[in-house]
Amino acid sequence: MTQDNRRFAFAVALAATLITVSTALAAELTGLRGSTPVDQEIAPPPIPNEVNDDKRQSRNYPEQPPVIPHQTRDYQITLNANKCLTCHSRQFTAQSQAPMISITHFMDRDGQILASVTPRRYFCTQCHVSQADTPPLVENTFRDIDTIIGAERSEGSQ
């Protein structure tokens, strides 16, 4: 068996394994489509209402961009205007009582602190999104750091 042939055989074996694994995963991970084959359409579920209660949600980890607890329909975030910043920018938070954009938003990629939001943080909905109160589509086993530390402590004390 030459070097090339061996490589080819390895590639085939790897591909076969990947296909098997991904098929197995696909059977478990039933998202919005459910188990409907890709060549068929499903009847789309109703669009849920956006959460609009203005109650801050806790973050799952400190770096998580906070989620938006209000509707944002028709909010314009363009090069010309940014509706979010009319409440959340530093100068308007006293008037609006909205949380100010974090200080990380003032630092550009060269580490320079600017007078206001930097272009790389300007498009709010890249990270922050409005929420809908719906059950998760797939199971999520994420545990936050306090849960993990708590579990370890209780294990250690036993």
Added chain:
Amino acid sequence: MKGLIAKGWGLVLQTWRILSRPSVHFSLGFLTIGGFVAGIMFWGGFNTALELTNTETFCISCHEMRENVYAELRQTIHFTNRSGVRATCPDCHVPHKWTDKIARKMQASKEVWGKIFGTINTREKFVDKRRELAEHEWARLKANNSLECRNCHNFEYMDFTRQSQRAAAAHSTYLASGEKTCIDCHKGIAHQLPDMKGVPGWDVTDTESMDRLRAAITTAASD
């Protein structure tokens, strides 16, 4: 020139002589009743024509409106929503009261001028002029205390308990006291906003770095 003025004056005098004397050929009855009927027809015709120019169909018969502002309106809650009540162009841009409407219609002759000379007949020209046009509308709504908004959204009947907390807080203070009017906070609810540099309440970005971002995006788009 002198001859022309004399000729004109002569015409005026002649007309006055006809109007100031009793009619020889027509009866008084014919003239009064005929005048009355003609008056109704003229008035009816005038108002019908006026109303015809006060429809959305008329507004979007020009591509300037159809392809720019109307296309943008179609995305918003004033065009499509759960209850199907919607605002058409004249609902927000023409006063409903007759005298105000006539005043606005006279101003609109400027728009006819713009149409004839193609002031915004391309997308680029429209975008370049958007700030100026928007400022006219903001100034108009500010001056009339957002009259066209209030034709539908009446403050007296607003139920704060049915509004979100943020909305109720703003409406029960700034709006209730008359310190602000609708357009002060609700700019760009039906159309895309122009560059908001220098607009109070909107100018919140580091202008220099935003200019750099704009330049970068424009370059990327043209590549």
